[in-house]
Amino acid sequence: MHSDCERILLSEAELAAGVKAAGAWLTEKFRGAFPVAVCNLKGSAVFFADLLRAADIDVQADFMAVSSYGAGTVSAGKPKVTRDLFSSVAGRDVILVEDIVDTGRTLVTLRAFFRERGARSVTVVALLDKPSRRVVEAKADYTCFAVEDRFLVGYGLDYAERYRNLPYIAVLKERVYAADGQGAGAR
Ligand code: IMP
Ligand code: MG
Numbered sequence: 001m002h003s004d005c006e007r008i009l010l011s012e013a014e015l016a017a018g019v020k021a022a023g024a025w026l027t028e029k030f031r032g033a034f035p036v037a038v039c040n041l042k043g044s045a046v047f048f049a050d051l052l053r054a055a056d057i058d059v060q061a062d063f064m065a066v067s068s069y070g071a072g073t074v075s076a077g078k079p080k081v082t083r084d085l086f087s088s089v090a091g092r093d094v095i096l097v098e099d100i101v102d103t104g105r106t107l108v109t110l111r112a113f114f115r116e117r118g119a120r121s122v123t124v125v126a127l128l129d130k131p132s133r134r135v136v137e138a139k140a141d142y143t144c145f146a147v148e149d150r151f152l153v154g155y156g157l158d159y160a161e162r163y164r165n166l167p168y169i170a171v172l173k174e175r176v177y178a179a180d181g182q183g184a185g186a187r
Pocket of ligand 1: 151
């Protein structure tokens with residue numbers, strides 16, 4: 001385990017089992033269809049790559065980015081789309097792949113975004129959910145793991161752009177983010 005981590009919350013094997021089940025769910029739901037799976041960068045990239053390979057369907061991949069928080073503990077308010085999709089989603093079944101549903105603001109913003117773009121349907125698959133942190137009502141259609149309110153890193157999740165490449169999900173030691181005075185809200 002990385003020395004900046006307190007403990008492993010989800011091991012590689014636990015993550016693989018969760019991703020496999022999510023892939024099977026997508027396989028069932030989208031059999032015979034050709035949905036477009038959207039990776040919300042950067043946190044979802046690792047999950048996205050594994051999830052698509054666990055789904056036995058024809059699927060298009062697309063990518064976008066949304067700004068959530070600045071460098072501080074306070075939310076920057078309404079998330080903004082900072083990198084747009086490569087392709088149109090008008091008339092398409094969209095699978096939005098999210099790393100974590102936290103306050104819920106990103107999810108609410110993106111559901112509205114795809115509706116505005118004329119998507120036929122929007123299905124949200126989230127790796128993690130922190131229900132205790134919710135500020136607005138938001139729910140993924142499929143969640144792999146509900147987790148406690150601790151700041152997590154690994155498997156795509158970062159703190160200050162580090163730790164995304166850890167193969168497990170771990171609780172970050174408080175001293176790591178206390179040291180720079182940002183707090184764990186710098187997400
Ligand atoms: P929201 O608050 O639901 O809009 O989530 C915004 C984003 O915050 C997520 O997509 C993550 O990138 C990030 N985030 C939330 N909780 C954590 C965490 O524990 N570790 C790393 N990033 C997080
Ligand atoms: Mg992040």
